[in-house]
Amino acid sequence: MKNSLTFTPLFLAIAATIAPLAHAAGSNPTDGFVEGSHLNLNARNYYMNRDRRDLHTDDSKEWGQGFIGTFESGYTQGAVGFGLDAHAMLGLKLDGGGGTDGSSILPYGGGNGKAPGSFSTAGGTLKMRAFDTELKAGDLFLNNPVIAGGMTRMLPQTFRGVSLTNHSLDGWMFEGGQASFTKLYNQSGHRRIGTSYGALPNAAGSQHMNWAGVSFSGIDGLSSNLYASELKDVWQQYYYDLDYTYAVNEMISLNPGLHYYHTQDTGQSLLGDIDNNTYSLHFTVNAGHHSVTAAYQRVNGNTPFDYIAQGDSVYLDNSQQYSDFNGPNERSWKLKYAYNFGGLGLPGLTSAVSYISGKTDLSKVDPQSRGYSAWYSADGKDAKHWERDIDVKYVVQGGKAKDLAVRLQWAANRGSNGYSAVDRDVDEYRVIVDYPINVF
Template sequence: MSFAFRFTPLFIALSASIPVTAQATDDNAEGFVEGSSLNLHLRNAYFNRDTHNHGARDTREWGQGAVARFESGYTPGTVGFGLDAHAMLGVKLDGGGGHAGTSILPTRVKSDGELGAAPHSFSTAGAALKLKALDTEFKAGDLFLTNPVIAGGETRMLPQTFRGISLTNTSVEGLLLEGGKVSFTKPYNQSGHRRIDTYYGSLDERGKSKHLSWAGAAWSGTPNITTSVYAAELKDIWNQYYADFDYTYVVNEQVSLNPGAHFYHTQDTGRALLGSIDNNTYSLHLTLNAGAHTVTAAYQRVNGDTPFDYINLGDSVYLDNSRMYSDFNAPNERSWKLQYGYDFAGLDLPGLSASLSYSRGKADLTKAAQDNIHYDYYRADGKQAQHWERDLDVKYVFQEGDLKDLSVLVRYATHRGGQGYASIDGNSNNDEVRVIVDYPLNVF
């Protein structure tokens, strides 16, 4: 499958952002100071991974993170000006060199190639200038981004940011138009910025791109329906296209059905720094909500001789079978998932929830592209590779008092892979525990 369509995402976004309806010129009248806010997010994170492999190290790290985010209002007038700024600090609480490498703390490679202990702390700060005219907002600087083709990682101790420009428009109620272009990223476990690469391309300097451009539209204006389409170009690596559809059918006050689908097409472009890529990946899900109970069945498929790849360290994997350890995204992989969730508000315990899932996948690695950089991640050897993962999440959010909104999340994952399925470090068998405590505070 090949797409000859050539696009400039930023131009599309700029064109689409022309306001449809005129509004009063005092939309920004709340003022730069009067409309400002300062929020502090404290996160304590503990990761422990047991590899069950005598030839590999177990990893274990614990840290405390803090993120302060200031967002100004806009100066009055037809075009309002504002400023967003943030500062982050990560502090190591535990994590020696023999157990480093969970990804929540910076990695330090010693002269002998082994991982050394992470530094005691790391920090970063950034800002973005912003302009607003009618329903169109433009930002330039350090950005927090979340969409299917470029989403900063939010699952570790500190978030990931990107450096570039973005544009959003909300002139039509229920419709979000957005686009942008970024050239650098600040990973969640580092202080400095670096070029953008992909998860599998990170093994090779050739996999770093000069910039990523994207444009997209998300619709939520129809009751019980959400849908979106996005397109992105990672220069000299790929063009990536995404579409999704989600529908909720309400049977009665207690019961509803939620079918949905996600689809990605990825095609190499330009100098094809990661080699030839022609990949179609999709997932389908059906969720039954019955009171406090939720049951989900999902099917996912990768059609292509390379894995489904995505921006390194990010969360732009909008697929149903992307789990805590595995994304079930190997070349020519088919996977399914069954998940059960329960909201303990049904037992008069509001704030407490839990979910349990089992996922299983099978990949035909006999067809994996051996002339592609992605191949290094898989040990094909002509095998049909199989693996499974079991995940348990338990979360409690304090509902009142001084600790209101503080949440405690405990996650446990078990992953097992058969012969023929192993990541590049050979660790296909893992038991992983994560404990994450979040405390969001609104200063003003």
């Protein structure tokens, strides 16, 4: 029988307040419910083109205009403060459909094979703050190594649940929570939480996610995170990272770091047996406006490293624009060069180029593996794939268009037999324009 990791409400409350309340008497002052309020709008124009070269089908092309409004109130005065957050999102189809949709910018799978002309969603969060602890309940924007909403499309992903955060000790942050539903980034409604690669049984629609973690940044240049999570009846997942930046002089710094995940099945094991250890190591040299990064990533296990559906909770160095290089038993290397054009008198313009090569032995993968059999073929003993990425971004530095950002991304992925079709021969282009507006 698998060990079960259960987070009760009492456990979460303790996790969030585990640090001593020594600062209670000097708790953070509040600006007031109205005085501390903020309203921000972001207009995001997004174009994506996926050319699936080895499938000889129409390209997946989508172009949309998104609008994201977020309101955050301050807290009422007193030892215990209350507040309210709210958001509203609207996505408009500018182009896509007729056999060319499906790049995940717009809702997919309409009765006529076309994406709808628009989709929208809205949500709210009640919040309470006492001393250095904050409780939120409702629709959450989450961002940690075990549950992070996808932010790489036109509209962001949200989760519905509760979260607790505590900052009682300088340099430390404690958090925990539970989420039962998610709003995917190309959908209007909520659904149960699933996984990115695993095919959960249709009848298994009751998954919820528990997590608890601690972050440390109390030493200059050093940061570290430790998290534990449970996706009910699917897996337990544990994460640790360590990152350090050493300044050699005013121009040169060195940055080594590591990320590590351990995932094991639990409860009813709806995705079958999982025993996966995945890690990545990186070393970056920063010299003025230049930086060079070398990274190595390894997946130890006969299932892929998996994470929450559409989410960004894959804190691994070789997770790229198109592929995560997370196949069963996969080993991958990356070399990345980045340059800040501020060194040439063009502040706000940055660029990066990357090359990643992965190799795996898929002969150990059970083709009948529950949940993952559709992704890989057991005949790929020496399966290989690689990806090239180019990323250019410009942020306007002043004037009426200040903070407007234009980003161009290109990725080419090539894979051998054994990998699924989506991880093989693809060229992908993205053009993203963000215009953030601080209303008040």
